[in-house]
Amino acid sequence: MKRQPYELANAEDGGAVFWKSLEEKRSSDGLQAMKEAEFPLGVSPDAAPFEGVADLASRPAAGDAASLLSDLSDGELPNGIVAQVSRRGFVKVGAAMTALLGLDGCVRRPVEKIAPYTRSPEYTIPGIPSHYATVVNQRGEALGLLVESHEGRPTKVEGNPDHPASKGAADLLAQASILDLYDPDRSTSPAQGGKAVKYEEFEKAFELLMETTEADAGAKMRVLAAPTNSPTFVRLRDQVRQRFSQARFHTWSAASDSNTREGARLAFGQPMHANYDYARARVIVSLDCDFLQTEPGAVRAMRSFADGRRLREPSDTMSRLYMVESTHSTTGANADHRLRVRARDVERYARLLAKELATAGLELGPVRGALGDASTDGIPDPWVKSVAKEILANRGRALIVVGTRQPARLHALAHALNAALGNVGQVVTYTQVVDVAEQDHASDLRQLALDMDSGKVDTLVILGGNPVYDAPGDVKFGDRLAKVKNTIHLSSRIDETSKACAWHVPLSHPFEAWGDQRSLDGTWSIQQPLIQPLRESKSELELLSLMVGGMMETGDKPRSGYDSVRDTLRQASRATIGFEKQWSTALSRGLLPGSASFAFTPSDVKSADIAAELAKAPAAKGAAGAGQVEVVFAVDSKMVDGRHANNPWLCELPDPMTKIVWDNAAYLSPKTAGELGVASGDVIELSREGASATIAAWVLPGHADGTITVALGWGRTAAGRYGNGRGFDVNRLRSVDALHFTDGVSVKSTGAKYELTQTQDHHSMEGRPVAIDATLDEYKATPNFPQYRTPSPRTLPLWNRRDYSQGHRWGMNVDLSACTGCNACVVACQSENNVATVGKEQVGRGREMLWLRVDRYFIGTDEADPKVAMQPLACVQCEEAPCENVCPVNATAHSPEGLNDMAYNRCIGTRYCANNCPYKVRRFNYLEFQGGEQVGGAPEALYGEMPEVRKLQFNPNVTVRMRGVMEKCTYCVQRIQEGKIASKRSGQPVRDGDITPACAQTCPANAITFGDLNDPTSRVTQAARRDRGYQLLSELGTHPRTTYLGKIRNPNTSPEWTKEKG
């Protein structure tokens, strides 16, 4: 086959084949100017950023790059900015600096002290980090972690390889949770009415309150807590109930998964977790289920999903994912086929599919009759017929999963379908839930609010959570809270709810407190603290213990968190001897061996109950009224429900799909945006039943028409210095009956503009097809398809290439087929390498510092329904690196192992290297982003002064870079050095897998492999040699060490599918 030239942008085809944003596809001039300018405008910190691409394009001078650049060289910056430093001033300062520089060497370096331990802690060797197994609660999933601790200071989170929920991986939230520990805005002590008090004072007052409450057995006492997966929590709660027999417990989480739970209750008569084996499934139909990103158990699902699609050679098979959804989620981006429907139409589709399956012979019992006559409006025929046929052809391996957003009856229907298809035991297993008593969150919260309103509550203890902020609007939680006499809020900070409560008690971070949790598969893990509470804080368990109070059989003092957890385990283990051994095993491994036996086989599906429920609510048929659209309230991939709002890493992490930073937005399809007359950045007002919220709109290709997605968790007012006022709060639009999505929302454009900052157009690859994909059939026909889609090298080498055949030859491989674009690697890199956050304004100027970015490409000419490819891209460590040749001071140079080293102390900040990097992976410290003295005053509080407490998070093995220094990915060279030194110590050679960079370590999909390319048996060599491997921009002759494996899609190729699709 003759090699084809680039498949570049082609106007006749209606725009670029590969595009990152609508502006790029429509070839906006302003965008072109921005890309060509390389470094966005204005080096002075006072210069204004780009005010959106559209604005730039409207400026007359910005039409072409040449005039833009001439503007710069004239000394008069565009955008009306006046340069503040005069030539005279510059020369003056320059001369003085030169004179002083000479004297600098004469000054003796300041005296430095070494403070060793007084008493050496056991097992602590300074300089050698220890790793502790612990666990965090990710929306009900207990994710097993190993946390690295440097001399008692936790610095980095990694997955626990022994834990079935994580298998060594961690998601972006777990990675970022370490920064929550060092949040400078955590409260330092309990507060009464906003006034700080000592913990003892609170304890005394609380015990007194409990004693008085005891008189009427707690009839007027309520406790509101987040849903729990902790057996100790449940046990202590039962003990509190023993003391206060009339007290009631309520559960609330804004990111509620009650529908999933209630669906299982409907289907089996009791709540239970379903665990899906995506690796074994051949066909997956996801009904609005973003199982790869925001659903509980996403880490496990990602590994399993990727395993089901990992192709070693063309003869391998892979699963096929059909996604039916309204928003454009990460899972949708990974789907082989996406059906864009409104959220409420997902049920309609499910009913049609179930009916088709039943017609084709699937035994559904009474459910079949209750499916109703759903209209096929907007649902193409093959989506029902062809999908049904494929499901039936793969009985036992055809999964149907439903998102937490969808109603319980749909979950029940999916359980019925999975059971009828014989999936149970094959690709679906069930486990018990920890808290059987948990009720539907929204109705439970409403019940509490009504009781508060009618004066039935005079004591309310809120254990975590932030209901004043995140309760649905119609619950009026904040107003009703004022009617309660004694309110106690346990919370990490004085947040919206704490401000409305009489008492605030600081909440311990999971890394500061003992606890226990059960994963979705039942694995029982110990939450082991790594550090004494930094503040005077308590955990939920400790506060519950305080409520249990003197009732404890063991004496008068409330049990500590440690004792409580041990009590639970001791009772559960029944073994009187050998408990200590069990306990220490559980601590060191992070889980109780054999505890996953929580699984059980449910009894038959209660078809009659499901049928009755389905018949009660026939699928909606009518269209929405004029000017009204559906609004979907989505759990945010970063903030969840607002709990991580003050985490600058997460705020600045580009959203996986829209790449928006520091904000949320209302996502809508290009068509709906056109109909409503709004563009990206327009502020719209959403109103419904008297409640209204304003939010900036963002046009997201691939979004369903007639519906708007808004993410929860933003617009906090009392989150802290980083999170306050970021994004838009939409909770007031929610109501108990419409918790996840609702019809009949009127949309009005306010005429105002809001600057949404996004990174999707930064670091443009200029339309070159760098994320190369093919269908399974194309792959079988041309196994090395990626190489045929890039031209061969045209650049002749100017010198003899260096020989790397001796010693190590580090390399990395990224399997685009496995990568889901979840962003966990990005946060892991930030955490490991002390990468700075820069703030929204600086990101707007293209100054984000993330070493590793995940490029999200839209592919195809259809703006409404493009395909998506995700491509993680960091420095690819070119063997013939263009950056090195242009560095005037040799600050970036090659190591004999092929790493493109950065010597920060040598860098003088010419930025030539970044100019010459074809992959655009170099990042420059324009300002003192990590604190220190700010030249010209801090433009934003974010990087004025690094709070002392945040410095505790820094990795001591990586330099904290200063202003004026270039930086980039080095394959985590500190880990490579560590591995090599360890091998020198032991005398054993470095084995494959001994050294793992942070991104590869955390990748839930196992998409990244790293190792020695000189070792023919290493995983990376095997991966790099695969037929679908390719190098990025190989025609430049840079010989990158990071290679990619082309993405394979598995579209339906049956005749009825392709025929109907045209």
Add this chain to the structure above:
Amino acid sequence: MQLFPRALNKLPVIAAVGLTGALVGVVFVFWYYFSPKNLQVGYAPIQPVPYSHRLHAGQLGIDCRYCHANIERSAHAMIPATQTCMGCHSVVKTDSARLANVRASWASGAPIEWVKVHKLPEHAFFDHSAHLAAGVGCSTCHGRIDQMDVVRLDKPISMGWCLECHRDPTPNLRPKDQITNMDWRPENAPPGWQPPAVNPPQHCSGCHR
């Protein structure tokens, strides 16, 4: 009219030669004398405890690793904890005035704040364990510590000095059982012993991360 006498005609030449010479002189002085070899070597700050290596390591012959424990496993210098001092000094010289600060630290729990002598810039990451594993002895970088009452910087520990050895480590290697031997000389090597190929890094990321 002649404003300047004829003799001044040579002034520009003299000035040019003189100034160039002066400049070269100044550069030479800075270049040579303002190097770590001259500025850093000999730095011997007063320590909070008048601890004598000459006494402990030299006369008493305590192995370096008794106090600097785990130095073969970790990057750090492993300045011993107060506990290590008290291991002996709770029975030896229990009332010596020179040990007052040690006892105070032990009683209060506050660390003894030793003054750092061997200071590397913060962008240089040095690992003791790697060097010991390669067979570089303590005295190679620290000098005759066993003869010092007050620890003194003996070698410039500048980048150029480090690289000298990284380019050719062989003269500075010794058998691993001789690492703490302060008096070791290459000619003491057992017959037939060959320095191993340790292959030290000479590239940036070997030390700068």
